[in-house]
Amino acid sequence: MRIAIKYDSVEISSGGRVAGHEAGDTLVRRLLRIFPGSVVIGPATRRSQDFDVVPLEMIDPEDLVVINMEAVDSPHIWRVLSQGSPGAEPRIMNFVWRSVPSAAPDVHTATLALSCALFPTFADSQRTANEIGDLMSRWTAQRLYERARLSWVNLGFRLDHIQPRVYTQVPIVLYPSIYLSRRKHPEQFFRVLEQVRKVVPLRVEMRLQEDSLVSEAAMDISQRDWVWMGPLTATRQSYWEALARTTAFLATAEEVSYGLLYVEALGAGVIGVLPDREWARALVPRTYPFIYRDLDEAAAMLTRALREPEACRREMDEAAGGSFARWIAEHHSDDAFDKAIVANVESWFGG
Structure with a gap:
């Protein structure tokens, strides 16, 4: 056939x-x-x-x-x-x-x-x-x-894509979408990041699809000197290398079909701060510790993820019954x- x-x-x-x-x-x-x-x-x-x-x-x-x-x-x-x-x-x-x-x-x-x-x-x-x-x-x-x-x-996703984690002096937060559409709520993302960066140094990385990259909204966001914005990575290898050095991401999307980008980031060891929505809970173990109910709670969780990433990853392991990486492999391979x-x-x- x-x-x-x-x-x-x-x-x-x-x-x-x-x-x-x-x-x-x-x-x-x-x-x-x-x-x-x-x-x-x-x-x-x-x-x-x-x-x-x-x-x-x-x-x-x-x-x-x-x-x-x-x-x-x-x-x-x-x-x-x-x-x-x-x-x-x-x-x-x-x-x-x-x-x-x-x-x-x-x-x-x-x-x-x-x-x-x-x-x-x-x-x-x-x-x-x-x-x-x-x-x-x-x-x-x-x-x-x-x-x-x-x-x-x-x-x-293909688990063999995952790269060893890379330490960065300034924590990197990923904007986990290639679009700046209303349903992704980028305004909520930056409302939280503006709050978090007052207490912990950080750098935001955004890789956008071409239409979003040249939009007026992108031009406004790029004025922030702590935000790096660019096109989608040229190869899958460079994409996974970028995830390996990323500390955390904050999801603010209203609706998601599956959430491949979130799952790939979680599998790569990025700490995901997720909204209390059905689509988000479907991606992670039942007791996943970083699901927020409002933006203040999101800011508190993201701040801790940037300050204590290894402690947060240990909590993710506990929620998964011992190994978060193994849980991802079993549920999202x-x-x-x-x-x-x-x-x-x-x-x-x-x-």
Whole structure:
């Protein structure tokens, strides 16, 4: 069985490799690794050393299963493939890896719900799967959502990426997002950091996606001499090297589908100060000690993380029953994801 990956925002280099470092690009690379011989759906035919790019209209539905990373488009993909190969039944699987938008137009929400009810859907976490299930029950007919095929597993990451920790004279706090969107609440992040830096020296590092990096909000933030702001790291190696020297991060996001960046940072030994939200509690042990209820509590926790990082990591170990690193490995390894997505593709579409 061969796979065709559909993600319109994928960034492909002149050398024919997936070049971007956003979550979507990383997931395309992972799918290409999991399913050798896959193709990427793109606007024009292109051959490269690693994979071929094929237009949607040239996909043979009898040969390829489409893994669609933009689930709302699956009905359109089905129509295009059906028209191109009359009599063939297109095989399409939704891969939902972002949180379901809560303020989207009704047309978008209803189309997404219908797509997930009509096509097998694989989600990146239990939280996302629950959102999809609720969406289908509210926006589609009962006979559709009762027959829906929905599965999930935590996305996880490759544990062998983790680097030995590096001490820095001035503690580094990571802004744990590549966007400055309203749902990430960067204003809350800096409200806390302004408070913390009054009592402990610190440096903030921000690596932003291009649109956020050139925004007016980014220009204002960059005026702070204790903030370093730059583009996404050029390689995964440099990304993990940066995490190895990071002391802590403060999460202020309102909604998160899975939280891969948070999990990777936690796995790298970064102390995560997390909001008391369902998505955050799903990432860590039940008694994780650094979950805040308000910004004053966040400031107190972050201050302690920067002053006593080793003591804080010992508390994380205790919450995990002895080893926080081992807990992360057991709950967020990409091995489980790789096996689960392969098993679901085989179950839904045959070997």
